[in-house]
Amino acid sequence: MTVGRRRLLKVLTAIPVLGGLVAVLSPLFRFLKPNDGPWQIFTIKPDLPKGGAQVVGKTTALAKPWDFFYFTYVQKFVQYDPTGYKAANIAGVAVRLPKKVKFENASGFVGYKGETDIALFQRICPHLGCIFNFIPDFHEITAGYGGYVPPEFEKHALMGCPCHLSIYDPAFPNDPGNVISGPAPRGARYFEFEIRGEDIVVTGAELGGIA
Amino acid sequence: MLANLKEWLQDRKQHLDLFDETKTAKQDNPLYIIGSLVWLSWMVVIVSGVILMLWYIPTTTGAYRSIEHITYDIPFGWLVRGMHKYAADMLIICITLRIYRMYFAGEYKKPGELSWMILFASLVLGMISGITGYLLIWNQRAFWAAKTVLTVPTYYDEIPLLGNTGLGHAITYIFLGGPAVGQATITRFYAIHFGISVVFVILAEVFFYRTRRRRLNLSPFVIVLVLAFLGWLSFERLTDMGRWANPNRTPLPILSDWYFLALYQLVKYMPPLWAGIAPALLIGYGMLVPFLDRTKETRPLERPLFFTVGMLALVYFIAFTALIMLNIAVISRDPPIIMAVTAVVMVAAFMWELVHRRRKARQAQTPPARPAPPAPRATAAAS
Ligand code: FES
Numbered sequence: 337m338t339v340g341r342r343r344l345l346k347v348l349t350a351i352p353v354l355g356g357l358v359a360v361l362s363p364l365f366r367f368l369k370p371n372d373g374p375w376q377i378f379t380i381k382p383d384l385p386k387g388g389a390q391v392v393g394k395t396t397a398l399a400k401p402w403d404f405f406y407f408t409y410v411q412k413f414v415q416y417d418p419t420g421y422k423a424a425n426i427a428g429v430a431v432r433l434p435k436k437v438k439f440e441n442a443s444g445f446v447g448y449k450g451e452t453d454i455a456l457f458q459r460i461c462p463h464l465g466c467i468f469n470f471i472p473d474f475h476e477i478t479a480g481y482g483g484y485v486p487p488e489f490e491k492h493a494l495m496g497c498p499c500h501l502s503i504y505d506p507a508f509p510n511d512p513g514n515v516i517s518g519p520a521p522r523g524a525r526y527f528e529f530e531i532r533g534e535d536i537v538v539t540g541a542e543l544g545g546i547a
Numbered sequence: 548m549l550a551n552l553k554e555w556l557q558d559r560k561q562h563l564d565l566f567d568e569t570k571t572a573k574q575d576n577p578l579y580i581i582g583s584l585v586w587l588s589w590m591v592v593i594v595s596g597v598i599l600m601l602w603y604i605p606t607t608t609g610a611y612r613s614i615e616h617i618t619y620d621i622p623f624g625w626l627v628r629g630m631h632k633y634a635a636d637m638l639i640i641c642i643t644l645r646i647y648r649m650y651f652a653g654e655y656k657k658p659g660e661l662s663w664m665i666l667f668a669s670l671v672l673g674m675i676s677g678i679t680g681y682l683l684i685w686n687q688r689a690f691w692a693a694k695t696v697l698t699v700p701t702y703y704d705e706i707p708l709l710g711n712t713g714l715g716h717a718i719t720y721i722f723l724g725g726p727a728v729g730q731a732t733i734t735r736f737y738a739i740h741f742g743i744s745v746v747f748v749i750l751a752e753v754f755f756y757r758t759r760r761r762r763l764n765l766s767p768f769v770i771v772l773v774l775a776f777l778g779w780l781s782f783e784r785l786t787d788m789g790r791w792a793n794p795n796r797t798p799l800p801i802l803s804d805w806y807f808l809a810l811y812q813l814v815k816y817m818p819p820l821w822a823g824i825a826p827a828l829l830i831g832y833g834m835l836v837p838f839l840d841r842t843k844e845t846r847p848l849e850r851p852l853f854f855t856v857g858m859l860a861l862v863y864f865i866a867f868t869a870l871i872m873l874n875i876a877v878i879s880r881d882p883p884i885i886m887a888v889t890a891v892v893m894v895a896a897f898m899w900e901l902v903h904r905r906r907k908a909r910q911a912q913t914p915p916a917r918p919a920p921p922a923p924r925a926t927a928a929a930s
Contacts, residue, residue: 385726408795413726424727427795463819465698466691466797480799482815482876498799499695500815501876518878521819546698546719546727 385424385543387411391535398432398454402493404470405430406459409527409538426541427459428527429470429495433507439526440511445542447512447526455512456527456538457504460545461497463520468497468504477503484517495524559661565751567645568760581645583764586751587773588641591634593744598627603683605737607730610685611791618785629781635677637777639806642670650836650857653845660837667833669747676743677804679736682728690792692803693736694728695814702820728794800874809867815876816885851903855896859889 392407407428412421432454439447439455447456459467471477472493478485482501486494495504495513502518513524528540564570567582602621604613617624646666649655655663682693703715724731755762763770790798803811814822832839840853847854870876 406795411726422725422727424725425794463698464695464814466695466801467795468797469799480874482874482878484878498797499691499801500811501878519815519817519819519822544701546694546701546723 385411385413385541387538387541389530389537389539392428392456392529392538393430393536394534395454395531395536396534398430401432401434401453402472403432404472404493406470409541411541426527426545427467428456428538429459430454430456430536431470431493431506433512434492435507437507437512438510445526445528447528448530452531454531454536455506456529456536457495457506457513458525458527458541458545459495460525461499461502461520462515462522462525462545463497463500463502463518465546466497466499468495468502468524470506471496482518486516490516556661559658562658562662563665563754563758564659564662565665565754566762566764568762568764570764578648580765580769581641581648584773585638585641585645586762587765587770588634588637589744589748591630591774591777592638593748595627595631595634596741596744599631600741605683605733607685607733607792610683610733611788614684615788618788625785626778626781629785630777632785633777633780635680636805637773639670639673639677642666642673643806646670646833647857647861651847651854653840653847653850655837656840656843656845657837663837664834667830671830672743672747674806676740677806679740679743681804682733682736683740684788685733685792686789687792687796687798688789688802690728690794691797691801692807693732697722697728699814699819699823702823705820800871802871805868808871809864812867812871812876815871815878816882849903851899852896855892855899859892 387409390409392409393405397403397405407430409426409428411424411426413424414421434453436451436453437455438451448454459469461468470493471481474486474491474494477494477496481496481498481503484501484503486503486505490505493506494516495506496502497504497518497520500519502520503516504513504520504524505516506512506524508514508516508523511523513526515521515523525542525545527538527542529536529538531537565582566586567579570579570582599617602613602617602624604610614628618628619625621627646663649659649663649666678692678696682689697719700715700718703718704711704713705715720726722732722735723729724735802808810826813825817825836853840850842850844850847857
């Protein structure tokens with residue numbers, strides 16, 4: 337009889353208390369856990385976002401070079417709440433470039449298989465998450481976005497972020513959307529898209545932005 | 548080791564002086580009523596905040612309207628809102644001034660270390676409370692301030708050598724309550740905004756109860772004057788509401804609350820990982836400065852290095868604030884200039900410190916030429 341009665345009773349009461357605590361804390365933990373990154377413990381499938389294919393516009397709206405339009409893509413994340421999903425709206429811009437390009441940025445995410453002159457960028461700034469603007473006239477960049485003067489070959493429509501004045505070139509050779517000025521550490525994120533007839537269909541979005 | 552720490556804590560706890568409540572003899576010096584003003588403005592913030600809670604609706608659809616409602620429909624709602632806003636500003640100003648006073652007057656030295664650390668932490672918490680409270684209006688400025696601030700921690704996942712730990716994203720998602728700024732973010736910010744004050748008002752009350760000190764070392768005249776000034780401010784220039792937050796449009800130029808402006812400008816100049824680490828380093832420096840500055844000197848000019856660092860911080864704070872208000876940042880030109888200026892000033896400060904120390908040491912060696920008759924115990928040996 338090494339285990340005293342007191343001890344035994346204590347252990348016995350501790351079990352339901354601990355169990356209750358775990359029961360209370362586990363959903364909280366699930367709720368607080370991030371959706372990406374390596375801390376993917378206690379889940380069967382990683383919490384990757386699902387958006388599904390969404391038609392965001394028509395190619396006819398992009399007839400001439402530098403024609404563009406804004407759109408919103410709804411990305412859904414698995415979440416611990418009654419609906420099971422949490423939606424994040426990703427602002428985007430579609431633009432027709434003057435010549436064909438290949439989509440491959442530093443992180444290897446491909447926006448379009450093959451060559452195309454239609455580009456779809458996420459407007460979430462890769463710096464700190466503001467929504468950047470498509471600016472058809474580069475003079476506006478120099479006037480309102482911290483005095484950046486683009487070199488000769490970049491005197492065309494650019495994209496600029498109002499928050500900390502990062503400037504992106506949508507037609508940058510070999511890397512559309514590359515950052516040409518400002519504190520952003522990388523170029524604009526891509527949407528993955530297909531062209532079905534006249535429809536531009538977004539099928540996925542590069543991860544990482546806080547919408 | 549542990550016993551030592553306990554003794555250290557015991558001793559410093561005795562000398563806690565969070566609201567200048569022991570400086571009764573110095574009340575004729577305006578620098579020493581700052582502490583009491585901290586307490587006063589804090590109380591105004593709490594009382595007006597509780598009144599605001601009666602009408603405020605913490606939802607993305609209701610927040611903006613409910614504040615409009617408070618400002619324009621509720622009798623004296625404008626006064627309550629103005630008091631809350633301006634007293635909060637005053638709180639931050641007073642804590643900042645007090646921190647500068649303690650810094651330049653060397654009040655953080657033994658036995659004031661703990662007081663300094665608590666005050667410094669309360670400045671950081673006050674700023675957090677400020678930014679969480681700001682989002683509650685749900686206007687454009689607030690929305691984008693919240694978003695950019697909360698994207699900063701995601702860069703902690705890119706610290707070289709450490710690799711992607713996911714910690715940065717975890718911090719961001721915990722505050723956001725999801726992948727985007729939305730309803731969950733408002734709820735959490737509301738809780739944090741409110742919780743910081745609740746927890747700390749309890750701690751402060753325990754402190755006053757234990758030490759039996761006076762809470763407010765101010766004459767009624769000063770109190771009335773301050774309250775009247777806050778009331779007049781809210782009547783004269785109640786902050787305008789800005790526009791309803793629009794997640795699809797970032798305004799240009801974008802500004803935040805005044806005490807974040809300098810940091811905002813800094814973020815334009817730095818790679819984002821550094822922009823996340825730099826404030827942490829600043830906070831670290833603030834918390835550790837009592838242990839870095841080991842001399843017993845309290846006069847600012849007697850410790851050149853720390854004096855210069857303090858001045859540099861002050862100058863940069865003002866300069867960066869001015870620059871962002873003018874929306875000037877030439878990213879390819881400015882950072883090298885700033886780096887160069889900082890380096891030159893720091894080297895100069897270091898030299899000054901060395902020269903100063905050498906002179907001191909020489910003075911200590913040569914005995915005082917003629918001991919002054921009325922004070923036989925010379926003070927020169929103190930250093
Ligand atoms: S968020 Fe776009 S430049 Fe900082």
